[in-house]
Structures are given as structure tokens and as C-alpha cells.
Amino acid sequence: MKSTSRLCALALLSAITLAGCVKGPEGNGGKRVKGSGPVRIGFSMDTLKEERWQRDKALVEQRCQEVGAQCEVQVANGDDAVQTKQADNLLTKGVDVLIVAPHNGQVAASIVEAAHRQGVPVISYDRLIRNAEVDLYVSHQVVKIGQMQAQYALDHAPKGNYVLIFGSQTDNNALLLKDGQMSVLQPAVDKGQIKIVTQQFAREWLASEALRIMEDALTKNNNDIQAVVASNDGTAGGAISALPPQLVGKVLVTGQDAALDAVQRIVEGKQTMTIYKPIQPLAFAAVDSAMKLARGEKVETKDKVNNGKIDVPAILFEPVVVDKNNVMQTVIKDGYHKLEDVFKNVPRDQWPKQ
Numbered sequence: 001m002k003s004t005s006r007l008c009a010l011a012l013l014s015a016i017t018l019a020g021c022v023k024g025p026e027g028n029g030g031k032r033v034k035g036s037g038p039v040r041i042g043f044s045m046d047t048l049k050e051e052r053w054q055r056d057k058a059l060v061e062q063r064c065q066e067v068g069a070q071c072e073v074q075v076a077n078g079d080d081a082v083q084t085k086q087a088d089n090l091l092t093k094g095v096d097v098l099i100v101a102p103h104n105g106q107v108a109a110s111i112v113e114a115a116h117r118q119g120v121p122v123i124s125y126d127r128l129i130r131n132a133e134v135d136l137y138v139s140h141q142v143v144k145i146g147q148m149q150a151q152y153a154l155d156h157a158p159k160g161n162y163v164l165i166f167g168s169q170t171d172n173n174a175l176l177l178k179d180g181q182m183s184v185l186q187p188a189v190d191k192g193q194i195k196i197v198t199q200q201f202a203r204e205w206l207a208s209e210a211l212r213i214m215e216d217a218l219t220k221n222n223n224d225i226q227a228v229v230a231s232n233d234g235t236a237g238g239a240i241s242a243l244p245p246q247l248v249g250k251v252l253v254t255g256q257d258a259a260l261d262a263v264q265r266i267v268e269g270k271q272t273m274t275i276y277k278p279i280q281p282l283a284f285a286a287v288d289s290a291m292k293l294a295r296g297e298k299v300e301t302k303d304k305v306n307n308g309k310i311d312v313p314a315i316l317f318e319p320v321v322v323d324k325n326n327v328m329q330t331v332i333k334d335g336y337h338k339l340e341d342v343f344k345n346v347p348r349d350q351w352p353k354q
Contacts, residue, residue, distance in 0.1 A: 146180020
């Protein structure tokens with residue numbers, strides 16, 4: 001009887017030890033045990049409405065093809081329930097890794113939990129998934145982008161009334177951008193150099209929301225606005241469309257993403273600057289890291305970003321300020337946009353010499 005009890009105890013101890021070894025992915029380790037064949041990557045995207053997200057999709061698919069991975073992309077069109085369901089669908093289909101660009105960084109935590117229950121690692125793409133044990137975060141230096149926008153504004157419009165148009169409140173990046181912007185602007189506010197007359201979030205990053213916010217600010221301040229710190233190019237475009245003709249080009253307007261229409265506005269003198277975030281390194285790093293995670297290999301990272309639960313290993317790329325002075329040396333030189341597309345609304349005799 002003692003012998004039987006001892007065997008049962010040993011079996012129980014063995015089972016407990018084994019359970020500790022096979023729990024869901026942690027850090028850069030852990031992978032789903034599958035048969036041979038190409039790595040299967042699922043890419044869960046929030047939206048394709050903006051030009052930049054279309055680039056992300058195309059480049060992720062391109063890199064998957066180059067490294068011999070199978071890739072399936074599903075787009076939620078800004079719907080949390082749809083994104084969660086699509087992620088579950090990708091897991092059901094047996095993907096080895098999930099790359100997730102979340103609509104809502106809080107809600108997407110459930111996607112990470114569901115993936116880890118099946119031993120599937122998750123890469124948080126561009127936007128940080130909050131309060132979950134995300135395996136890797138691949139993005140740009142988001143807080144720095146906000147700081148760059150604000151510093152550019154202060155350098156070129158050091159006094160006067162400011163309008164701040166943030167992104168979607170459900171997007172963690174919008175909150176990080178705000179933090180970066182305010183870290184630069186608040187000291188100028190405290191010194192009385194500038195006055196923030198309006199600061200609001202633009203629902204879903206909509207240009208129409210930025211238009212409404214800007215129209216309201218102009219009305220309340222009798223058109224006395226010197227700068228608009230818009231968090232991306234879509235909201236910048238909305239703000240510019242609200243400006244009366246005599247103020248277009250005179251009110252400083254920031255942006256982000258180096259979207260074609262924004263770069264066109266910059267060379268036309270309507271928008272002042274944007275932040276260029278080369279998408280290829282981001283997309284390629286996500287796919288290359290997904291391949292390593294799927295094989296249980298270590299992903300080398302230099303940074304960590306706290307998401308409210310853990311310090312997530314992170315690969316963060318540096319952004320670049322673009323204005324009319326360096327368009328040729330940045331987005332055009334890199335082939336991000338073509339010269340003839342950027343300057344199509346500018347008289348040909350005013351095009352830069354190549």
C-alpha cells in the first residue's frame with residue numbers, strides 16, 4: 001500500500017513538473033508543436049483605411065513570401081468583436097504565430113490569452129497590446145514621435161494659441177503620442193509662451209472628427225490659431241480643411257505617417273510637416289521575428305516597453321521629421337513616394353532638380 005502511495009505521489013509530482021514546462025509561450029521562447037512544412041503566420045489588422053496600413057499589409061505579405069512562410073491576413077475594420085473573432089479563426093486554422101495590430105489595445109489582451117492557451121506566440125504590431133503577456137512588440141518610437149511633433153511646432157511657432165488633436169482614445173499609441181507632445185509643450189505653457197486653447201481626441205482617427213474639432217476651435221478663438229499639433233496625417237488633413245483660405249499655410253500643422261496626400265500638402269505649403277516612419281523595416285522585422293518565435297528561437301531586442309502587466313521585449317525603429325526642406329532626401333530618395341506623385345499639384349517649373 002505504501003509502495004502504491006509512493007508511486008502515486010511520484011506520478012503527481014512528475015505531472016506538476018511537466019505542467020510547469022509546457023505552459024504558454026513566455027518571453028521569446030515557446031512554440032506550438034506542429035508538423036513539418038512552412039511556418040504559418042496570421043496577421044490580424046485593425047484597418048486598411050489609411051494608406052500606411054495598406055503598405056504594412058503588402059510588405060508583411062511580401063516578406064512572408066521571401067522567407068517561405070504562409071501568411072493569412074484578416075482585417076477587422078475597426079470592430080473589436082470582429083478582430084477577436086478573426087483572431088480565433090486564425091488560431092483554429094492552426095497558425096504558428098499571430099501578428100496583431102490591435103484596434104483596441106485593452107480588448108486585444110484576450111487575443112493574447114487565447115493564443116497562449118494554444119501555445120501560439122503573439123507579436124504586437126505598431127500598437128501595443130495592454131495588460132497581457134505579449135511575446136514581442138515591434139513598433140516605432142511612439143513617445144519620441146510626439147516629442148518631435150511638439151518640438152517642431154515650438155521651434156517654428158514659439159508663441160500663440162495651440163490646438164492639439166489627438167488620435168483615437170482606444171489606441172494606446174494615441175495616448176503615448178499625447179504623453180510625448182505634452183512633455184515638450186507643458187513647460188512652454190507654464191512659461192506663458194503658448195496657450196493650448198483646445199485639446200481633444202479624434203474618434204477612430206477620423207479626419208471628419210479633426211475637422212469638427214478645428215472648426216470649433218476657430219470659432220471660439222476668432223481664427224486666432226498659430227499651430228495645430230495633429231497626431232497623424234488624417235487628422236492633419238481634417239484640420240487643414242477647416243481653415244479659412246487666408247490661414248492655409250500660415251497656421252503650422254503637424255502630422256504623422258508621410259501619407260502621399262500629406263506630403264503633397266507639404267510641398268504645396270498647406271501642411272507644415274509629417275513624421276516619416278519607414279514601414280519596410282517594421283514589417284520585415286515582424287515577419288523575421290515571427291519565424292524565430294515559431295521555431296522556438298530567441299529574438300534579440302534592445303528595448304522593453306511596459307504594457308501594464310509586463311515589460312514587453314521590443315524592437316523600436318527611429319522616425320524622421322519631413323518638411324518641404326528634406327522631402328527629396330527622405331521619402332522620395334527612399335522610394336516611399338515618387339517625385340511625380342508628390343509634386344503633381346505643383347507647377348512643373350517649380351519641381352526640384354534631380
